[in-house]
Amino acid sequence: MNACFLTLVIKKTVSNVCALKIPRKYFCNESVKVAGSTVGDVSNETSTLPDSESLLVVSFQALDRLTELYMSLTFLIIGHLSSQAGLNNTELATISVANHKETPMLDNLLLLPQEHGKNQVINKTIPQYDIAIVGGGLVGMALACFLASMPMTKQLNVAIIDSNPALGSSLHIKKKNPPDPRVSTVTPASISFLQDAGAWKYVEQNRHAYFNIMQVWDYTGLGYARYNARDVNKDFLGCVAENKVLHNALLSCVKDSDFKTTIYPTKLSSMTVNSSSLSTVKETASKELPSAQGHGAKLQLSDGSSIYAKLVVGADGGKSHVRELMGIKTIGWNYSQNAIICTVEHTSENACAWQRFLPTGPIALLPMSGKFSNIVWTMSPAESNNRKSITEEEFLEDVNYALDYGYGPHPSSSLSGTRDMLSLFKMDATISTSEFFEIPPKVTRLASERMVFPLSLRHANSYASKRVVLIGDAAHTVHPLAGQGVNLGFGDAYYLSRIISEGITLGTDIGEINLLKKYEKERKAANIMMMAILDGFQKACSIDFGPFNLLRAAAFHGANYISPLKRSIISYASGEHKLPIFL
Numbered sequence: 001m002n003a004c005f006l007t008l009v010i011k012k013t014v015s016n017v018c019a020l021k022i023p024r025k026y027f028c029n030e031s032v033k034v035a036g037s038t039v040g041d042v043s044n045e046t047s048t049l050p051d052s053e054s055l056l057v058v059s060f061q062a063l064d065r066l067t068e069l070y071m072s073l074t075f076l077i078i079g080h081l082s083s084q085a086g087l088n089n090t091e092l093a094t095i096s097v098a099n100h101k102e103t104p105m106l107d108n109l110l111l112l113p114q115e116h117g118k119n120q121v122i123n124k125t126i127p128q129y130d131i132a133i134v135g136g137g138l139v140g141m142a143l144a145c146f147l148a149s150m151p152m153t154k155q156l157n158v159a160i161i162d163s164n165p166a167l168g169s170s171l172h173i174k175k176k177n178p179p180d181p182r183v184s185t186v187t188p189a190s191i192s193f194l195q196d197a198g199a200w201k202y203v204e205q206n207r208h209a210y211f212n213i214m215q216v217w218d219y220t221g222l223g224y225a226r227y228n229a230r231d232v233n234k235d236f237l238g239c240v241a242e243n244k245v246l247h248n249a250l251l252s253c254v255k256d257s258d259f260k261t262t263i264y265p266t267k268l269s270s271m272t273v274n275s276s277s278l279s280t281v282k283e284t285a286s287k288e289l290p291s292a293q294g295h296g297a298k299l300q301l302s303d304g305s306s307i308y309a310k311l312v313v314g315a316d317g318g319k320s321h322v323r324e325l326m327g328i329k330t331i332g333w334n335y336s337q338n339a340i341i342c343t344v345e346h347t348s349e350n351a352c353a354w355q356r357f358l359p360t361g362p363i364a365l366l367p368m369s370g371k372f373s374n375i376v377w378t379m380s381p382a383e384s385n386n387r388k389s390i391t392e393e394e395f396l397e398d399v400n401y402a403l404d405y406g407y408g409p410h411p412s413s414s415l416s417g418t419r420d421m422l423s424l425f426k427m428d429a430t431i432s433t434s435e436f437f438e439i440p441p442k443v444t445r446l447a448s449e450r451m452v453f454p455l456s457l458r459h460a461n462s463y464a465s466k467r468v469v470l471i472g473d474a475a476h477t478v479h480p481l482a483g484q485g486v487n488l489g490f491g492d493a494y495y496l497s498r499i500i501s502e503g504i505t506l507g508t509d510i511g512e513i514n515l516l517k518k519y520e521k522e523r524k525a526a527n528i529m530m531m532a533i534l535d536g537f538q539k540a541c542s543i544d545f546g547p548f549n550l551l552r553a554a555a556f557h558g559a560n561y562i563s564p565l566k567r568s569i570i571s572y573a574s575g576e577h578k579l580p581i582f583l
């Protein structure tokens with residue numbers, strides 16, 4: 001890359017920033033820019049701290065701002081380089097706030113609980129909750145579960161708003177039924193959160209598959225990497241579970257606790273946030289006080305009812321209505337790629353997660369117990385539409401071609417040259433370093449429908465404002481290539497539940513901006529880091545250009561043979577460490 005090209009990249013990046021109209025404040029840490037907030041206010045904090053401490057606070061804040069600036073530029077430069085290289089696989093999305101449109105009324109799919117049903121509307125008595133969780137998907141339900149499991153939060157009165165019929169009753173999932181096409185790879189860190197909250201035991205009662213080996217390779221045949229749980233002295237690298245099994249487990253966990261939860265089988269239509277402070281949660285929690293009306297946030301639901309809440313949690317997914325109503329902008333782009341997913345049956349049992357990078361995008365074969373596996377295959381929208389409609393026989397042929405001999409040769413396992421070159425690390429070699437490349441099991445039958453999802457990267461500029469906080473896909477959406485999306489969301493839910501508990505212990509209003517910004521600060525850094533890595537990886541694996549292919553092969557070799565790097569990658573992907581580069 002010569003100096004002229006670099007200058008061009010920088011110029012273009014700056015013009016991209018202007019064209020995208022990213023507000024200046026995005027390049028500052030918003031956590032120190034909130035009107036009326038004293039948290040993170042450098043001048044306020046430094047005046048009360050001794051000199052050495054104040055210096056530390058300022059340094060950390062500067063580092064935090066630099067990290068955000070760096071990540072923002074990384075996103076933009078990567079996006080720019082891809083378009084320069086003519087890859088045409090990234091479409092920058094407009095950053096805008098859509099005007100709020102009234103959500104259409106939906107038929108009630110479940111009966112409203114008596115005490116908060118339409119009678120309440122008629123009586124003009126508006127129920128008041130401590131927390132309203134908008135969106136009872138995996139992340140919203142995980143938050144409810146974490147809150148239900150802690151002494152300081154389990155007495156809270158919580159409303160969950162979601163029209164998804166799955167929230168109505170516990171599913172009886174029969175193990176002998178064919179698995180669903182929608183699955184998630186759950187990391188060891190998420191499993192540990194869910195175990196502590198008492199939800200994981202319900203997952204284990206249903207179909208799930210722990211895997212202890214992972215093999216990653218690309219179509220050029222130049223490199224591969226194998227990871228073994230024993231490389232990091234663990235029993236497994238992750239667990240694949242159907243989304244309905246995970247959701248059911250979280251719901252059962254909440255239902256089996258004595259946590260006060262009311263499920264509203266409807267949608268959020270609009271919201272008014274009153275910014276005045278409420279007294280401590282301990283004094284007013286769980287009471288319907290007419291005098292408290294007008295305080296907190298008022299949520300209008302699409303069945304015509306309303307509720308009040310001291311804290312509103314937007315867990316309503318990538319197209320978050322809460323985010324839109326709060327005017328929170330996003331940065332990101334649509335990948336011009338779709339993922340086609342389905343469940344397949346194959347010749348032998350599988351306990352390995354396989355992922356092969358093809359010129360059009362990665363294909364993954366994830367174990368689902370026994371001879372079932374899940375396919376997550378990224379490709380162009382035109383290809384995905386075609387592959388959704390071709391016959392089963394044609395589709396299986398395409399899958400086997402993509403996972404085995406298609407597009408290029410198998411990587412060679414006799415890489416003695418590489419091993420010698422990297423003998424520096426021989427003493428410390430991981431178990432998987434000596435494992436040979438293997439061919440994935442042959443797929444023989446389609447065991448579910450094929451579903452198609454468009455892929456995008458999106459990040460909310462702010463996760464927290466007065467009385468409102470975003471978690472999960474409402475705050476960030478990532479490419480599914482490393483199976484991290486819901487794990488980031490579980491991390492958000494876990495950390496938010498801890499912050500709420502801390503607030504209650506200190507007698508703070510749980511909707512206070514100072515408290516919520518603590519959550520934002522912690523999670524934003526972790527999420528942006530993961531997003532930048534996944535996006536960079538997606539781009540690097542999409543380039544089909546001779547010298548670059550060799551560079552990528554070298555990266556595969558490094559990731560396979562350099563043991564400290566390999567352990568760092570496993571730990572980071574497991575959700576156990578924050579910054580692999582510094583390990």
Ligand SMILES: Cc1cc2nc3c(=O)[nH]c(=O)nc-3n(C[C@H](O)[C@H](O)[C@H](O)COP(=O)(O)OP(=O)(O)OC[C@H]3O[C@@H](n4cnc5c(N)ncnc54)[C@H](O)[C@@H]3O)c2cc1C
Pocket residue numbers: 103134135136137138139140161162163164183184185186266267268269315316317318320321339341376453471472473474480482483484485486487488489
């Ligand atoms: C193909 C594919 C494969 C993936 N694989 C993995 C994987 O292996 N591992 C992993 O970690 N992640 C994976 N992900 C990402 C993961 O699925 C998402 O990150 C996760 O589902 C997000 O959960 P959520 O609860 O935040 O949002 P959602 O699952 O979108 O749930 C949002 C909920 O909000 C409700 N809602 C929406 N609007 C309203 C409203 N106005 N009022 C009330 N309720 C509302 C919806 O009904 C829904 O129930 C994958 C994603 C895709 C597309």
